[in-house]
Amino acid sequence: MSEYSLDTIRHSAAHVMAAAVKQLFPNAKFDIGPATENGFYYDFDLDRSLTPEDLKSIEKAMRKLIGRKLPFERFELSRAEAEKMLKEDNQTFKLERLADIPEDGVITFYRTGDYVDLCRGPHVEHSGCIGAVKLLSVAGSYFRGDEKNPMLQRIYGIAFATEEELKAHLTMLEEAAKRDHRKLGKELDLFSFSENVGPGLVLWHPKGAFVRNAIETYWRDRHYKNGYQLMYTPHIGRSVLWETSGHLDFYRDSMYSAMEIDENDYYVKPMNCPFHIEIYQSRLRSYRELPLRWAELGTVYRYEKSGVLHGLLRVRGFTQDDAHIVCTPEQIEDEIAEVLRFSLSIWKEFGFKEIKPYLATRPAKAVGDPARWEKALVALKKAVEKAGLDCEVDEGGGAFYGPKIDLKVKDAIGREWQTSTIQFDFNLPERFNMTYIGEDGKKHQPFMVHRALFGSIERFFGILIEQYAGAFPLWLAPVQARILPITENQTEAAAKLRDDLRQRGFRVDLDSRQAGLGAKIKDARHERLNYILVVGEREAAEGTVAVRHRNDGELGTISVDDLAARMTREVEEKI
RNA sequence: GCCGAUGUAGCUCAGUCGGUAGAGCAAUUCACUCGUAAUGAAUAGGUCAACGGUUCGAUUCCGUUCAUCGGCUCCA
Numbered sequence: 001m002s003e004y005s006l007d008t009i010r011h012s013a014a015h016v017m018a019a020a021v022k023q024l025f026p027n028a029k030f031d032i033g034p035a036t037e038n039g040f041y042y043d044f045d046l047d048r049s050l051t052p053e054d055l056k057s058i059e060k061a062m063r064k065l066i067g068r069k070l071p072f073e074r075f076e077l078s079r080a081e082a083e084k085m086l087k088e089d090n091q092t093f094k095l096e097r098l099a100d101i102p103e104d105g106v107i108t109f110y111r112t113g114d115y116v117d118l119c120r121g122p123h124v125e126h127s128g129c130i131g132a133v134k135l136l137s138v139a140g141s142y143f144r145g146d147e148k149n150p151m152l153q154r155i156y157g158i159a160f161a162t163e164e165e166l167k168a169h170l171t172m173l174e175e176a177a178k179r180d181h182r183k184l185g186k187e188l189d190l191f192s193f194s195e196n197v198g199p200g201l202v203l204w205h206p207k208g209a210f211v212r213n214a215i216e217t218y219w220r221d222r223h224y225k226n227g228y229q230l231m232y233t234p235h236i237g238r239s240v241l242w243e244t245s246g247h248l249d250f251y252r253d254s255m256y257s258a259m260e261i262d263e264n265d266y267y268v269k270p271m272n273c274p275f276h277i278e279i280y281q282s283r284l285r286s287y288r289e290l291p292l293r294w295a296e297l298g299t300v301y302r303y304e305k306s307g308v309l310h311g312l313l314r315v316r317g318f319t320q321d322d323a324h325i326v327c328t329p330e331q332i333e334d335e336i337a338e339v340l341r342f343s344l345s346i347w348k349e350f351g352f353k354e355i356k357p358y359l360a361t362r363p364a365k366a367v368g369d370p371a372r373w374e375k376a377l378v379a380l381k382k383a384v385e386k387a388g389l390d391c392e393v394d395e396g397g398g399a400f401y402g403p404k405i406d407l408k409v410k411d412a413i414g415r416e417w418q419t420s421t422i423q424f425d426f427n428l429p430e431r432f433n434m435t436y437i438g439e440d441g442k443k444h445q446p447f448m449v450h451r452a453l454f455g456s457i458e459r460f461f462g463i464l465i466e467q468y469a470g471a472f473p474l475w476l477a478p479v480q481a482r483i484l485p486i487t488e489n490q491t492e493a494a495a496k497l498r499d500d501l502r503q504r505g506f507r508v509d510l511d512s513r514q515a516g517l518g519a520k521i522k523d524a525r526h527e528r529l530n531y532i533l534v535v536g537e538r539e540a541a542e543g544t545v546a547v548r549h550r551n552d553g554e555l556g557t558i559s560v561d562d563l564a565a566r567m568t569r570e571v572e573e574k575i
Numbered sequence: 576g577c578c579g580a581u582g583u584a585g586c587u588c589a590g591u592c593g594g595u596a597g598a599g600c601a602a603u604u605c606a607c608u609c610g611u612a613a614u615g616a617a618u619a620g621g622u623c624a625a626c627g628g629u630u631c632g633a634u635u636c637c638g639u640u641c642a643u644c645g646g647c648u649c650c651a
Binding site: 050182186254308315322484518520521525526546 | 576577578579580586605607608610611612613614624625642643644645648649650
């Protein structure tokens, strides 16, 4: 075990990488090189684009620097001295970073060999303390993350105290790549995209569609049991709707363009809320019917920037498991706590443990009564507390229309994806003039909360594929069992067994190819089928079946009734 | 959208320093009739992402577009 934290080792590795880049690109301008959760990076401005070969040379140069055990020497400069030094070296980005340091801040530098960097530290004692490094990739990245700023080149790397840990990490990355939902989606014939249809528009193949249907059925059931009412609304609406909602003002860039019908502009919906509000407005509402919990699996289309599309996790057409909660100020705390509890309980049922809430508060530019913001924030905070979770607070990170809690879960290779969201909205009730008649007989504006638990069915499915590595539990599996006749003589008996099991409600198919049993088993296992049912001469005669389970292995020859009982149990237990 | 990379058979990939392409797996057919991770043989399968330019000739070189991948930003 190293005496230094991984962060310190990685941050020092970033410095060594910068030193190596300085050697190879003397004119390089440097930005910053922090440690991250999964490694480190450094941003550079270079006179040409980096190639994979450059990465190798940089890594080689780093190894040399590490081998020389160069000390990290800390020293302080006055602001004037620091500015002079950075100016002489034409380090424009560093100069901007220097300006960020507060007036009374100490300006420290670290020297490693010939390389000097403006840096707060801390660092390892000398470069030899960086056990093992590997550079992973080059990517573009805007200075300060702002797309108006120049684009720098970012090199990502990973560092560990020992070679063994590095090796283990690289193996983990390889394993994670094997569960990539895009790869499995193709291999298991779950979904695809077509250039003819358009980017970010998912084609659900029969097997993927089955899983989706199972998820949706489960979702509906849980919602009815939790006091929700389900609705359906159209995919398009007139421009006046989107003018009232304000989407045409502040969301237009993300909307598909209008289509003209009978001299009216119609827009494909990017959100479901205005439709739900129209239902609310269809008659006068009393406080007695609140809270309303209105849910819809609503398919929306958003023009997402082409560069952000990512398999099922970021698409342009997706179905939100959307709901709007409309309630009185007195109800708001209980409602929020209930939504969070509901959400967490569903994620738990699918076996997710790494879920992190992020609380986003009031931004500088916001609409709505500050007192209502405060009440909302209290409700959100209390809900998190009640759920016993720690949450990260993003001060001022809320939307202009309300504060929110987002839940994020990690995919196979550690990337976090936003899924559940609970968002207050002080804008739409105002714009649509939503009211209810209170006990006092007067009109009041209700609280409205948007929430999605899965986020979108697409994203949830993508994450689910990676979570299970394509091996779906029996209740979700599109094909639960495959029957393998040993020779063609058993094809008839096998087909009969298939039909029998189908009649009992199981999803079963038959491998009637001319192939050896071994080959059929190999393919069935590759498809991660839960049950493999072998029918040979003996089973055909007895009306039994030789069962092999995906996790439990060979279970011997049993009767069809016993098999069905076992499968039923497994479906009910959702394992 | 921006930076960088990639696009060859259903899949995974090779290949052509410019003369219209090949493997393995999958598919189809035939033979074999087989007991728990690959039986053998044959056949078929491609506007080499699309469009333009250069050239006697372009899958190959150049340009544009589209799509995908790694990131940035944004987000469910």
